[in-house]
Amino acid sequence: xxxxxxxxxxxxxxxxxxxxxxxxxxxxxxxxxxxxxxxxxxxxxxxxxxxxxxxxxxxxxxxxxxxxxxxxxxxxxxxxxxxxxxxxxxxxxxxxxxxxxxxxxxxxxxxxxxxxxxxxxxxxxxxxxxxxxxxxxxxxxxxxxxxxxxxxxxxxxxxxxxxxxxxxxxxxxxxxxxxxxxxxxxxxxxxxxxxxxxxxxxxxxxxxxxxxxxxxxxxxxxxxxxxxxxxxxxxxxxxxxxxxxxxxxxxxxxxxxxxxxxxxxxxxxxxxxxxxxxxxxxxxxxxxxxxxxxxxxxxxxxxxxxxxxxxxxxxxxxxxxxxxxxxxxxxxxxxxxxxxxxxxxxxxxxxxxxxxxxxxxxxxxxxxxxxxxxxxxxxxxxxxxxxxxx
Amino acid sequence: xxxxxxxxxxxxxxxxxxxxxxxxxxxxxxxxxxxxxxxxxxxxxxxxxxxxxxxxxxxxxxxxxxxxxxxxxxxxxxxxxxxxxxxxxxxxxxxxxxxxxxxxxxxxxxxxxxxxxxxxxxxxxxxxxxxxxxxxxxxxxxxxxxxxxxxxxxxxxxxxxxxxxxxxxxxxxxxxxxxxxxxxxxxxxxxxxxxxx
Numbered sequence: 001x002x003x004x005x006x007x008x009x010x011x012x013x014x015x016x017x018x019x020x021x022x023x024x025x026x027x028x029x030x031x032x033x034x035x036x037x038x039x040x041x042x043x044x045x046x047x048x049x050x051x052x053x054x055x056x057x058x059x060x061x062x063x064x065x066x067x068x069x070x071x072x073x074x075x076x077x078x079x080x081x082x083x084x085x086x087x088x089x090x091x092x093x094x095x096x097x098x099x100x101x102x103x104x105x106x107x108x109x110x111x112x113x114x115x116x117x118x119x120x121x122x123x124x125x126x127x128x129x130x131x132x133x134x135x136x137x138x139x140x141x142x143x144x145x146x147x148x149x150x151x152x153x154x155x156x157x158x159x160x161x162x163x164x165x166x167x168x169x170x171x172x173x174x175x176x177x178x179x180x181x182x183x184x185x186x187x188x189x190x191x192x193x194x195x196x197x198x199x200x201x202x203x204x205x206x207x208x209x210x211x212x213x214x215x216x217x218x219x220x221x222x223x224x225x226x227x228x229x230x231x232x233x234x235x236x237x238x239x240x241x242x243x244x245x246x247x248x249x250x251x252x253x254x255x256x257x258x259x260x261x262x263x264x265x266x267x268x269x270x271x272x273x274x275x276x277x278x279x280x281x282x283x284x285x286x287x288x289x290x291x292x293x294x295x296x297x298x299x300x301x302x303x304x305x306x307x308x309x310x311x312x313x314x315x316x317x318x319x320x321x322x323x324x325x326x327x328x329x330x331x332x333x334x335x336x337x338x339x340x341x342x343x344x345x346x347x348x349x350x351x352x353x354x355x356x357x358x359x360x361x362x363x364x365x366x367x368x369x370x371x372x373x374x375x376x377x378x379x380x381x382x383x384x385x386x387x388x389x390x
Numbered sequence: 391x392x393x394x395x396x397x398x399x400x401x402x403x404x405x406x407x408x409x410x411x412x413x414x415x416x417x418x419x420x421x422x423x424x425x426x427x428x429x430x431x432x433x434x435x436x437x438x439x440x441x442x443x444x445x446x447x448x449x450x451x452x453x454x455x456x457x458x459x460x461x462x463x464x465x466x467x468x469x470x471x472x473x474x475x476x477x478x479x480x481x482x483x484x485x486x487x488x489x490x491x492x493x494x495x496x497x498x499x500x501x502x503x504x505x506x507x508x509x510x511x512x513x514x515x516x517x518x519x520x521x522x523x524x525x526x527x528x529x530x531x532x533x534x535x536x537x538x539x540x541x542x543x544x545x546x547x548x549x550x551x552x553x554x555x556x557x558x559x560x561x562x563x564x565x566x567x568x569x570x571x572x573x574x575x576x577x578x579x580x581x582x583x584x585x586x587x
Contacts, residue, residue: 059520062531063523086521086523087523089521090520090521101470125396125455128400128403129459131404132456139405139408140411160571168575170405171401172579175397177397355580372580375580
């Protein structure tokens with residue numbers, strides 16, 4: 001019998017329960033039990049739950065003895081007819097809804113649920129449920145691992161650290177599912193993002209992490225005004241010119257120019273719009289980033305701003321692996337202009353749990369940020385050798 | 391609502407589902423008393439803790455839907471009741487945290503409502519199954535028991551109030567513990583404590 005027909009019968013029986021009349025409720029129960037007996041024998045068998053039925057019948061008898069005026073004698077006991085009828089209705093209704101619930105919980109499958117949610121415009125929720133079902137074994141393993149790692153003595157006192165561990169693992173799992181794993185250094189122009197990134201690179205390398213990618217130090221003239229940008233490959237130290245101020249194109253080599261890292265304190269804020277960019281610079285940076293993605297734990301990309309928020313500049317290099325489905329990939333450490341940060345993170349599709357290092361900040365905050373970054377590297381299944389060992 | 395949001399909801403919904411399927415099933419198998427209360431306090435803690443990481447509105451409700459559907463694969467007989475229970479707990483947490491997703495007061499309220507629901511879900515279910523007569527029956531039984539024990543009128547109501555208070559307190563403490571775990575996790579993940587993401 002098609003499920004939709006059974007669903008229609010179920011609805012009719014529910015309708016018969018509404019008036020609250022004992023004969024109609026009894027008829028509905030009879031029809032439904034017959035349906036189960038004919039087309040869902042296992043469902044009928046599952047209704048055999050002695051404790052439930054005993055409680056239900058006792059409730060029915062109890063209502064006969066406790067409710068209403070006692071106007072009837074049963075087995076020498078004076079009881080109420082109205083109470084007995086109410087009790088009988090309770091038993092009949094209970095049996096019917098119980099049988100209906102058994103059938104419904106067996107008949108509705110995961111695929112139906114997804115389709116049902118999709119049908120009412122909640123496709124994302126349906127997919128979330130389907131994905132969650134797939135995640136259950138992994139999370140269960142995580143739960144058991146976290147539990148077994150606790151010391152046998154004083155295990156209960158360790159519940160909170162275990163819960164924190166489980167929470168962090170789950171949040172990072174969500175991050176990996178969502179898209180690139182990133183951490184950002186945020187600040188207005190001239191706040192020292194590149195200097196901070198270079199400092200972070202040092203700290204990460206001290207933790208034996210492989211760091212690649214590009215930073216984008218500013219180029220300054222003799223008066224300390226920023227006149228352009230260079231690109232620096234963090235792996236090789238090689239530099240390329242990327243941009244110069246329109247009115248002040250420098251007629252000199254990159255080597256003569258001083259970097260932002262050396263002079264961030266006196267750095268004059270750049271005016272964003274007044275630069276001319278060399279497209280070959282972007283191409284070179286894309287190659288450097290692509291190379292770094294292949295071998296580094298952390299890939300740095302600096303000075304993301306207006307261009308990137310509009311999908312240009314470094315953005316194609318960052319989105320390329322996402323479009324290929326090659327995510328999460330290495331952890332991205334991004335230097336981002338404050339006023340464009342949300343737009344850039346949205347465009348990249350990074351998770352809502354992305355740590356931000358807001359400039360200016362203290363040394364202690366920096367240490368915490370590095371620790372969080374290192375943890376993200378540890379938790380992401382990025383490097384082929386890590387995948388092979390897990 | 392973006393992909394990252396749904397990934398978060400999915401992962402935490404699955405975590406809740408796992409807790410219900412493993413820990414919940416384990417405790418129910420042991421037939422320990424107050425298992426429902428413990429599980430409800432744990433669930434409240436999980437949802438409140440999750441909101442410390444992602445305070446966006448609707449997160450608890452969506453997580454509840456995912457967890458309830460995860461529960462559908464739980465081995466055993468009837469799962470509709472627990473599924474309704476999970477979803478209702480999520481809705482109660484969502485309502486409590488609606489004005490201030492990270493506040494202590496919201497967490498306390500969320501926890502208390504969750505455990506109260508878990509304790510009285512049976513009664514609500516019986517009301518739905520058997521109709522309004524069941525409440526009359528219980529009240530009549532209570533009143534008769536009071537007369538047999540020669541208790542002064544109104545004692546039952548005080549006992550009920552005490553029970554509600556204790557149950558609510560357990561839930562509130564569970565939710566506050568969950569809030570602490572959420573804040574510690576946010577700190578460990580290096581998230582912005584102001585929630586400005």
